[in-house]
Amino acid sequence: MTAAQGEDTGSADTMWVPDQALTDLYAVSWHSLVRLSWLLVRDQQLAEERVPDAFVAMSSHWSRQQNRDLALAYLRRCVVNSSHSVLRHRRVEGRYLSSQTSAMTAQGSTKEPSAQARALQSAGGARLLAALGHLPPRQWQVLTPRYYLDLSQSQTADAVSISAGSVKTHTHRGLTALRSDVEGTS
Amino acid sequence: MTPDDLEGRLREVLHRVAERVTPHERRTEILAMAHHETAQVEPQRRWLIPAGAAAWVVLLGAAVWGVSSSGGSQPETLAATRAVTSPPAAAATVAPTARQSPAPVPLAVPSHHRPRPPTPARREPPPR
Numbered sequence: 001m002t003a004a005q006g007e008d009t010g011s012a013d014t015m016w017v018p019d020q021a022l023t024d025l026y027a028v029s030w031h032s033l034v035r036l037s038w039l040l041v042r043d044q045q046l047a048e049e050r051v052p053d054a055f056v057a058m059s060s061h062w063s064r065q066q067n068r069d070l071a072l073a074y075l076r077r078c079v080v081n082s083s084h085s086v087l088r089h090r091r092v093e094g095r096y097l098s099s100q101t102s103a104m105t106a107q108g109s110t111k112e113p114s115a116q117a118r119a120l121q122s123a124g125g126a127r128l129l130a131a132l133g134h135l136p137p138r139q140w141q142v143l144t145p146r147y148y149l150d151l152s153q154s155q156t157a158d159a160v161s162i163s164a165g166s167v168k169t170h171t172h173r174g175l176t177a178l179r180s181d182v183e184g185t186s
Numbered sequence: 187m188t189p190d191d192l193e194g195r196l197r198e199v200l201h202r203v204a205e206r207v208t209p210h211e212r213r214t215e216i217l218a219m220a221h222h223e224t225a226q227v228e229p230q231r232r233w234l235i236p237a238g239a240a241a242w243v244v245l246l247g248a249a250v251w252g253v254s255s256s257g258g259s260q261p262e263t264l265a266a267t268r269a270v271t272s273p274p275a276a277a278a279t280v281a282p283t284a285r286q287s288p289a290p291v292p293l294a295v296p297s298h299h300r301p302r303p304p305t306p307a308r309r310e311p312p313p314r
Contacts, residue, residue, distance in 0.1 A: 026213050035204035052216045059220035125199030148200040179192050
């Protein structure tokens with residue numbers, strides 16, 4: 001079952017009892033949301049810390065999420081936003097570290113690849129994933145939820161909190177860059 | 187590579203890589219956190235209703251006080267109007283309610299409030 005299939009189950013008009021709804025949403029979306037967050041931040045612990053926060057934030061706004069579709073959209077938005085802030089923090093941290101001594105930078109570059117990085121390489125499609133990582137952040141952040149969760153343009157726009165037109169632009173540019181990167185290296 | 191090929195391959199790679207991540211079960215923890223969050227939010231909402239009611243009462247009182255203190259001339263006109271339009275016996279009972287007007291003096295009576303003289307009964311035209 002794909003992540004999108006998992007998320008699309010259930011009608012929008014089911015009875016909305018907070019605990020039951022939270023349990024249902026957890027069952028339907030927990031795995032796919034953690035995996036989405038992992039695809040964005042590439043760190044399982046961070047991903048598993050961020051997604052519960054999204055569930056808690058949603059539970060404190062029950063009045064606004066009166067059906068499952070709205071709640072799922074809210075969860076996706078929270079997860080993508082919090083993953084973005086992790087990435088932003090990481091970039092700032094990276095800039096700070098790179099401005100420090102060159103010895104520290106050199107140490108960082110010779111670090112052993114993590115278990116997750118090795119898993120990525122062994123999973124196949126490493127070249128495509130590496131090319132994805134070379135894209136500008138916004139293109140990468142648009143392509144990942146869109147193709148992992150099989151979202152439409154408007155759903156992606158909602159998740160990334162940008163306009164549908166921007167999603168279209170970033171998707172087009174991102175795919176073009178990916179294609180030239182993959183074909184150039186092959 | 188066509189755009190469709192690339193999209194399909196990207197989708198497939200993302201799924202395949204993501205499947206390798208096995209999230210830990212945290213349902214009970216999330217439910218507990220959600221309950222804790224709700225319990226923290228509830229007391230704030232409990233204060234909201236009485237505070238809103240009190241604010242409403244204060245606003246209403248201020249409005250009533252403002253109207254009664256600034257609208258001093260209004261009862262005079264009202265009393266005068268009533269004095270003109272009602273018979274003298276009724277005017278005597280109405281006048282004391284106006285606090286600042288000792289006697290109902292019809293000073294500013296609009297022309298359309300003046301009682302019209304009784305019109306004579308309409309006569310039928312003489313038969314031809």
